[in-house]
Amino acid sequence: MNERRIHQVFEISILLKGAHALIECIGGLVLAVVSTSTIPSLIDALTQDELIEDPNDFVATHLLGVARDFSVSTQHFYAFYLLSHGLIKVLLVIGLLRNKLWAYPVSLIVLGLFIVYQLYRFSDTHGFGLIVLTVFDIVVMGLIWHEYGLVRRHLASR
Numbered sequence: 001m002n003e004r005r006i007h008q009v010f011e012i013s014i015l016l017k018g019a020h021a022l023i024e025c026i027g028g029l030v031l032a033v034v035s036t037s038t039i040p041s042l043i044d045a046l047t048q049d050e051l052i053e054d055p056n057d058f059v060a061t062h063l064l065g066v067a068r069d070f071s072v073s074t075q076h077f078y079a080f081y082l083l084s085h086g087l088i089k090v091l092l093v094i095g096l097l098r099n100k101l102w103a104y105p106v107s108l109i110v111l112g113l114f115i116v117y118q119l120y121r122f123s124d125t126h127g128f129g130l131i132v133l134t135v136f137d138i139v140v141m142g143l144i145w146h147e148y149g150l151v152r153r154h155l156a157s158r
Contacts, residue, residue, distance in 0.1 A: 003150070006143070006146060007147070007150075009143060010143040010146070010147050011097070013136075013139065013140045013143055014093055014096050014097060014140070014143075015093075015097075016136075017089055017092075017093055017140060018089070018090060018094075018097075020089070021085075021086045021087075021088075021089035021090045021093060022086065022090065023086075024082045024083070024085055024086030025082070025083060025086035025087060025090065027082045027086075028078070028080070028081070028082030028083030028084075028085075028086060029079075029083065031075055031078050031079035031082065032079040032083070036070060036071070036072050036075050039067050039070050039075070040064075040067040040068055040070065042067075043063050043064055043066075043067035044064070044067075046063075047060035047063055047064055051064075085114070088110060089110075092106060092107045092110060095107070096147075099151060101151065101155070104144055104145075104147065104148035104151065105148070107141075107144050108141055108144055108145065108148075111137050111140065111141050111144070112141070114137060115134050115137050115138065115141075118130045118133055118134045118137070119134060122134070
């Protein structure tokens with residue numbers, strides 16, 4: 001693959017990370033302002049038709065179970081986690097898209113820490129989405145490492 005194509009893939013993956021970060025921020029804000037009692041009501045409304053069709057639907061029954069056990073402390077944790085995780089990624093995405101030299105190593109470290117946490121969570125939850133997210137993060141780390149090398153070589157040749 002030529003350098004131009006690799007750079008395009010890098011930019012697309014960083015934009016996807018940025019979009020995901022914005023969704024996390026929005027989710028964190030929603031969790032911060034919505035009452036704990038609203039969450040089970042919302043999940044009930046969203047899963048009602050599916051449960052009528054299939055009362056044993058795996059996703060719907062698990063969502064309802066999680067929603068019914070959703071405590072205030074759980075809500076605060078997820079609101080904080082999503083907001084902090086999202087804001088950190090937004091700042092890193094902006095730095096990477098602006099070719100700020102500091103953003104490359106910081107992004108590698110932060111993504112590495114997120115991967116460690118995701119694998120830890122996977123060991124507890126066995127959520128397939130965590131593996132997909134981890135694989136994507138590893139690919140993005142490879143692209144960041146590659147771009148970092150190009151940027152450093154470009155700066156050294158000036």
